[in-house]
Amino acid sequence: MINPIISVIMPVYNGEKFIKQNIINIMNQSFRDFELIVINDGSTDCTQNICESLSKIDNRIIFITKENGGPSEARNLGIKMAKGTWICFIDSDDYVDTTYLSSLISQYDNNADLIMSTFLYGERHVDILPSSYQYRHLYKLGNIYNDIHIHYLGYIFGKLFKCDIIKEHKIQFTSNIKIAEDSIFISQYLYYTTNVFIVDSDQYHYKTNIQNSLSKTANINERFVSYKYNLEERKKLVDKLHIESYKIYYYYINSLNYAIKCMYKNCIIDKKERIEYLKKFAGDDYFRYLRKSNSRFNKMSYYILKLKFYRFYDLLNMIFYNHLWRR
Incomplete structure (x- = not known):
């Protein structure tokens, strides 16, 4: 097929329960000029058979199977195969409305380096920008970076990335980072981004009950390494943009605080x-x-740890978070 406008990249691992319907849903998009690259990451169930059957029905489906190496490796392989002008990532256990791609690509500004959309987190609408900003509008990244919801910048879905930028600057997912690798990829991509087009379109449905399973089981050392790496990439970006962004430090330390909370789940160490x-x-x-x-608990945590009352804080967390996690 002639090079498409959009390359949709979707890694999948043991997705036999949902992959067929999700692929069919993507192929029924009202916007037709795209390819779907499905990477089977060493599934041990019927995922491969399902995907192979569907790829024979629609030549826009490119199916690849590989040994299990994790979603980062799979996405990097998808990037290598992509022929589109834009790259779109969809997780295999999420789903999108049939007008999802159309909502991203229609009416965008030709000067855009990145297209971002609102989405549904479970059943909850997620805004990207404060209400004072307009949607369907092109913004300079440096002018809006401090106002974009920083947590949203940790997700690769709901976005269109320019394939040329990714390939020219050799931007890849870091395969040895198992948590928040999306955020690292985006920070590296934004380093080469000037203009961002913002869309208000809740057509990507992020399934929180399934997708968070990996991040919830990541060990604390993986979290500390990932969050520090993430911070360093964001620092490079804000330095390039010549802006002060205290929120990246605030977000970083609260991410570490969350890692501490997770440490107490089931007393794993x-x-x-x-x-x-x-x-x-x-x-x-x-x-x-x-x-x-x-x-208030976080503020109290700060003063207790600042005073080096580590054993008292440990006991407090053992009582509080074990009760919280088990509720």
């Missing part, structure tokens, strides 16, 4: 190791940003 991570957390260069949290 012993007390000595927990204490060491508490010391590492309290000794971080940006630990002071925890004090600015709206949460």
